Amino acid sequence: MDKNATYKKLVEEAIKMLNFSYVPYSHFHVGAALLTTEDEIYTGCNIENSAFGPTNCAERTAFFKAISEGKKTFKAIAIVGGPNGIIKDFCPPCGVCRQVMREFCKDDFEIILGKSPDNYIVKTLKEILPLSFGSEDLEK
Ligand code: THU
Numbered sequence: 404m405d406k407n408a409t410y411k412k413l414v415e416e417a418i419k420m421l422n423f424s425y426v427p428y429s430h431f432h433v434g435a436a437l438l439t440t441e442d443e444i445y446t447g448c449n450i451e452n453s454a455f456g457p458t459n460c461a462e463r464t465a466f467f468k469a470i471s472e473g474k475k476t477f478k479a480i481a482i483v484g485g486p487n488g489i490i491k492d493f494c495p496p497c498g499v500c501r502q503v504m505r506e507f508c509k510d511d512f513e514i515i516l517g518k519s520p521d522n523y524i525v526k527t528l529k530e531i532l533p534l535s536f537g538s539e540d541l542e543k
Contacts, residue, residue, distance in 0.1 A: 410525065413438060413481035414517035416446055420461065421488040423448040433461035433484035433494055437469055440476040445469035449484075462500040466507065479513035480504070481523070490518055501532045 404412070413436040420434030426449060433449040447464030459467075462482060469477070484494030493516035496504070504512060510529035517523040 409438070409479070410481065410515050410523060411520045413444065413479060413515055414483060414520045414523050416444055417461075417481040417483045417517060418490070418520070420446045420448045421483065421485075421490075424461070424488065425450045427451060428453070428455070430487055431484060432486075432488035433482065435461040435465040435480055435482050437462075437465040437480045438478045439469060439474045440478055441474075442478075443469075443474065445472075445474065460497060460500050462496050463503050466503055470507065475507065477508050477512060479515060479525075481515040481517055483517045493518060493524065495531070501528070502535070504528050505532055505535050505537055 416436035417434040421432040424432035426432055428451050435447045437445045445465045445468045447461045447468060449461045450464060451458045462480060482494050482496055483490050485491045495516060496514065508528055510527060512528040514526045514531060515523050
C-alpha cells in the first residue's frame with residue numbers, strides 16, 4: 404500500500420472509533436488508529452471518568468492496547484476528534500500522549516491529524532515534541 408492509502412486507511416479507522424468514545428462529561432469524541440511496524444492497526448477511543456483524572460485519551464488507549472499485546476515498534480498514528488463526534492478541525496495530541504509516544508517511538512514516528520480520510524496533515528514526533536526527555540536522559 405502506498406503512503407497516502409495507508410494514511411487514508413488509518414484516518415478511516417480513527418473516525419470509526421469516534422462511535423465508541425465514552426465522553427459523558429466533555430462530549431468531545433476522539434479516535435485514534437496506531438500502525439505497528441508489522442502493519443497491524445490498533446485503535447483507541449477516549450474514556451472519561453467522573454473523577455476526571457483517570458480519563459484516558461484515545462491515543463493512549465491505542466498504545467496501551469498494542470503494548471499489552473506485545474507490540475513494541477510503531478510507524479504512525481492517526482488522530483481525529485471533535486465536539487459530539489463531529490470533526491471540525493484537527494485534533495492534536497495532548498502533552499501526556501506526546502510523552503507516551505516518546506517512550507515507544509523514534510523521532511520520525513508520524514502523527515496524522517485528520518479532518519477526513521482525504522484531508523489530513525502529517526507531522527513527525529520530533530516536530531511536535533522538540534527538546535524532549537527520554538530514557539537516555541536518565542543515564543546522563
Ligand atoms: N483527548 C484525547 O482523547 N486525546 C487528546 O490528545 C486530547 C484530549 C480527550 C480527553 C477528554 O476525554 C476529551 O478529549 C476532552 O479533553
